[in-house]
Amino acid sequence: MRAHVQEIVFDCADPAGLVRFWAELLGGDPVNRSPDWSYVEPPGFVRIAFQQVPEGKAVKNRVHLDLEVPEVSAAADEAIPLGAARVGGVVTDEQGSFQVMRDPEGNEFCFVTG
Template identity: 55%
Template sequence: MRGVSRRINEIVFDCADPAALAQFWSALLGAPAHVRDPDWATVAADPVLIAFQRVPEGKQSPKNRLHLDVEAVDLLGAAAAAEALGATRLGDVIEDGTGGFVVMADPEGNEFCFVTG
């Protein structure tokens, strides 16, 4: 498409507390966080920047239409570590012959999955 670089610049989460959510994701991914101001924070999760912007409204729907898949070596261990940071496990670990996943939510309810395989 003309005029489009075909590269995603960043993934942006709407949230109530950008600094707190950036700190959660920073700890989860082991990537540096930068809080620009009370309304904007980022985590440099190579190869993409994850950004958090303050919005006045809360999460409107219980189910995300988009979520992040985070690679894990040990699904139960990753889920437990995320829960210690404030995440919530939303389901059981599901495994088949090729890999598995567990659905989680960050402290503001944004869903993500730990995946293997």
């Protein structure tokens, strides 16, 4: 059996707020299906959904998204007014560069080049 990714789901406190952030970052229209479930379908990518859970984020994500961009620092600068935060500085090696970021609820993701 082979499966395919239908959507990626983030647990969160505020689905409607978080979907707006990710829709601004990746494109697509935010959809609020119910008070505890929202999603966005970014162009060229699978649906990203947000489900409300009672507990807050406690540790680093075990899985995160790497988002390819033309220039890491410029992408980070554009994401910060949307509610993102940098984690450390830009890392560059022979494979390219990356910047670890957090979304408004603290979920890590990276801007990458290479």
